[in-house]
Amino acid sequence: MNKITVLVVDDDPEIRDVIQIFLSNEGYHVLEAENGMQALEIFQTSPVQLIILDVMMPHMDGIRACLKIRETSKIPIIMLSAKEEDIDKITGLTTGADDYVTKPFSIMELVTRVKAQLRRQSYSVKEPEEDVISVGDLIIDKARHQVTVKGKKVSLTPLEFSILDLMASHRGYVFSVDKIYELVWKETASFSDNTVVVHIRNLREKIEENPREPQYVKTVWGVGYKIEK
Template sequence: MNTVLVVDDDSEIRDIIHVYLRNEGYHVIEAADGLKALDIIKTTSIQLVILDVMMPRMDGIMACIKIREISNTPIIMLSAKEEDIDKITGLTTGADDYMIKPFNPLELLARVKAQLRRQSLMGNEEFNSLILIKDLIIDKTKHSVTLKGNHISLTPLEFSILELLASHPGQVFSTEKIYESVWKEPYGYSDNTVMVHIRNLREKIEEHPREPKYIKTVWGVGYKIE
């Protein structure tokens, strides 16, 4: 049974998360601040940490730094702050994921499952052939894609575009660069070929293709996957 440590100074939030995790079969331990969380991690086998940013005694950012000194346990950070700098700070200090309060408990639960699944795969020798992004798993060796456990059928070109973007998270690729990387020929003229394939990809992997959470458009520049 996986044990999840929930660290938040708000007891009501801890209780809500506890109920949802317990109903999914997880063992849950609670802590009200970063110092207590560190004590627990040093003495208890923890498979995942849900860590609030704003807490007394030791905040979540410092707790994340301290946890990373002794453990590679996945960390999902929670914060009421929405500024990008807070997200960047959390992730660069070692967090694996980040959610803004107020959050949907079911979405948090899905992210917990994704992080635990990633952690279990890391012990597999085939892990290096996999790219995991949220609920999307791309197997480069088998040229297969699964979303929330369901197989997604892609054409070879669609798969190559997805693999290119997913292999470089955060990097923006222009239409020209995607074309030359995937089609292996000079981009010599402007057409809608790449855009059409991106649209088809979104129809297959995005729950709401017009509001994509995987393949993002950077207007005037190109496409990227976070």
């Protein structure tokens, strides 16, 4: 059986070495790059199932590399950064990253998130009875993994699509942030960050005419989010 290949991109060789050791011990095949340009070259020539991508690197940083990868692929990407400000987290996830880890990080936490992303990627979800879900002018075509608003196609990341699909398939149900994380990321919500909130914000920017007054993804203050019946 072929091993899952993870591409680790960081200009710090010590960080790459530590990640490589722990991922190899978990049975993964690890490729390494020290900047975004090298990462793109490896990605274009080698089969890779997940990328761990540092933000701050010479020649080409992680943000630009992530944007280039997202032009052709929906591969899971976990961003690394030494900056903890929320704006950096939002910037990283807006590029299409699936998760975000700040430095210094627990290597076991990173391994856990790698497993969660790969599990989500390979998870076979039972299709609900509705193959096409309509919520006003919002149309979700599950078979084609396609979303349109007023007839215009909207490009969503896999996680954004999964969040939208989850709520649209259970209209009227209020999902807490923790429940969304558990159902979409397939992992217990044990990390104190705002990853789900950022994804909801990005989703609204793409599907709502006015994200500040959302028509589709509603906030139930103090509880969570829902799509109304």
